[in-house]
Amino acid sequence: MNSKSNITVAGAGFAAITGVRELRKRLPAADITLVAPKPEFIYLPSLIWVPYGMRNGDDLRFDIRPLLKKLDVSYVQSAVTGISADGRTLQTGAGDVSNDALLIATGGRYIRKLPGIENVITICEGIEAAEKMGERLKAMNGGTIAMGFGGNPKEPSAMRGGPMFELLFGLETWLKQQGQRDRFRLVFFTPAPQPGKRLGEKAVVKLLEEMKRRGIETHLGHKLRSFENHTVTTEGGEIPADLILFMPGMTGPSWMQGTPLPVSNGGMIQADAFCQVTGMERVYVAGDAGSFPGPEWMPKQAHMADLQAKAAAQNMALNLAGKAAEKQFKVELLCIIDSLDKGMLVYRGERGGMALPAMKPLHWAKKYFEKTYLRHFRL
Numbered sequence: 611m612n613s614k615s616n617i618t619v620a621g622a623g624f625a626a627i628t629g630v631r632e633l634r635k636r637l638p639a640a641d642i643t644l645v646a647p648k649p650e651f652i653y654l655p656s657l658i659w660v661p662y663g664m665r666n667g668d669d670l671r672f673d674i675r676p677l678l679k680k681l682d683v684s685y686v687q688s689a690v691t692g693i694s695a696d697g698r699t700l701q702t703g704a705g706d707v708s709n710d711a712l713l714i715a716t717g718g719r720y721i722r723k724l725p726g727i728e729n730v731i732t733i734c735e736g737i738e739a740a741e742k743m744g745e746r747l748k749a750m751n752g753g754t755i756a757m758g759f760g761g762n763p764k765e766p767s768a769m770r771g772g773p774m775f776e777l778l779f780g781l782e783t784w785l786k787q788q789g790q791r792d793r794f795r796l797v798f799f800t801p802a803p804q805p806g807k808r809l810g811e812k813a814v815v816k817l818l819e820e821m822k823r824r825g826i827e828t829h830l831g832h833k834l835r836s837f838e839n840h841t842v843t844t845e846g847g848e849i850p851a852d853l854i855l856f857m858p859g860m861t862g863p864s865w866m867q868g869t870p871l872p873v874s875n876g877g878m879i880q881a882d883a884f885c886q887v888t889g890m891e892r893v894y895v896a897g898d899a900g901s902f903p904g905p906e907w908m909p910k911q912a913h914m915a916d917l918q919a920k921a922a923a924q925n926m927a928l929n930l931a932g933k934a935a936e937k938q939f940k941v942e943l944l945c946i947i948d949s950l951d952k953g954m955l956v957y958r959g960e961r962g963g964m965a966l967p968a969m970k971p972l973h974w975a976k977k978y979f980e981k982t983y984l985r986h987f988r989l
């Protein structure tokens with residue numbers, strides 16, 4: 611099967627692109643097909659710079675077809691809608707796509723269940739949401755901006771705290787740069803009493819100190835009830851706000867509902883430590899779409915998506931050669947929490963963690979990393 615295996619990769623984000631690159635390296639002769647609704651990769655980590663004009667949509671959106679051509683990977687433009695019980699057929703809007711091995715990398719979905727959620731901007735939803743935040747900011751002369759994030763109680767890793775801290779500190783820096791800081795009240799809210807706990811105890815202390823230093827008010831530890839046009843309502847009271855920026859918790863992709871895929875408690879695709887989808891042969895998942903065994907602080911990050919996709923591709927190659935999966939992915943949390951002019955480094959690994967205070971070189975490092983990561987798309 612190995613010499614001319616037929617492999618399908620679903621998605622065009624971090625996990626999918628890393629997956630096809632690793633698969634091509636390990637299986638030079640395989641037929642590889644990538645299925646995604648649009649032939650584009652979006653570099654989500656730099657969305658935090660869009661509202662302030664430091665990046666625009668075209669800086670973050672990349673046509674993947676030149677890279678796929680270089681890797682000799684076929685492209686099917688369509689969304690996956692289902693999967694056969696044995697995983698050997700993927701149902702898509704463009705018809706069935708069969709495979710000898712499959713990597714699912716279609717990302718997660720935000721839980722938009724809270725009443726009034728349409729009154730918030732969720733920048734993580736993409737370029738348009740980030741642009742909308744920029745437009746709203748530019749139209750404001752003052753007022754209160756409430757910013758917060760929620761989680762998925764059944765899937766501790768399925769939250770995006772890091773980008774919200776970046777938005778919060780970045781916004782405060784930007785208002786100062788515009789000479790408008792004194793006209794705005796900034797309030798940070800989250801149901802968690804210790805925001806950013808998964809980043810480590812040291813990081814929580816540093817983040818809260820940073821909020822205090824920047825004059826950002828906090829409303830912590832109260833379950834969220836609803837959003838209205840100008841109010842965030844929690845069990846601990848109301849926050850009046852002229853603009854609400856909120857990042858809900860995450861769950862699995864909507865297309866998996868009603869399919870034979872195993873579902874984790876939090877609604878994601880259940881996988882083992884080798885990224886194999888439980889109970890399905892030669893079906894793998896990587897990135898935000900999956901639920902993986904590991905420490906409770908394991909993040910949903912591009913870095914993890916890449917590590918999982920590499921492990922999945924290596925295991926897939928072993929399976930296609932008639933061998934059992936043996937590569938486990940490394941669990942690592944690594945992020946630079948940027949504030950437009952400085953960055954704070956947070957690292958957590960199996961042997962411990964560290965948090966470096968905000969400094970200019972870490973902002974430059976984040977920009978350098980972006981440039982290096984995107985070089986594969988600039989063909």
Ligand SMILES: Cc1cc2nc3c(=O)[nH]c(=O)nc-3n(C[C@H](O)[C@H](O)[C@H](O)COP(=O)(O)OP(=O)(O)OC[C@H]3O[C@@H](n4cnc5c(N)ncnc54)[C@H](O)[C@@H]3O)c2cc1C
Binds near residue numbers: 656657896912
């Ligand atoms: C604002 C922001 C800042 C972030 N900052 C960082 C950071 O600094 N560091 C870090 O490591 N991580 C960061 N992250 C997290 C990181 O971007 C995600 O964890 C990462 O994108 C997950 O990769 P993925 O491939 O699983 O999913 P995605 O990147 O979301 O890709 C999913 C892909 O699947 C495709 N797809 C969706 N539905 C279907 C379907 N039905 N059929 C086929 N294809 C489908 C989508 O079009 C997309 O191409 C940030 C995220 C955001 C939003």
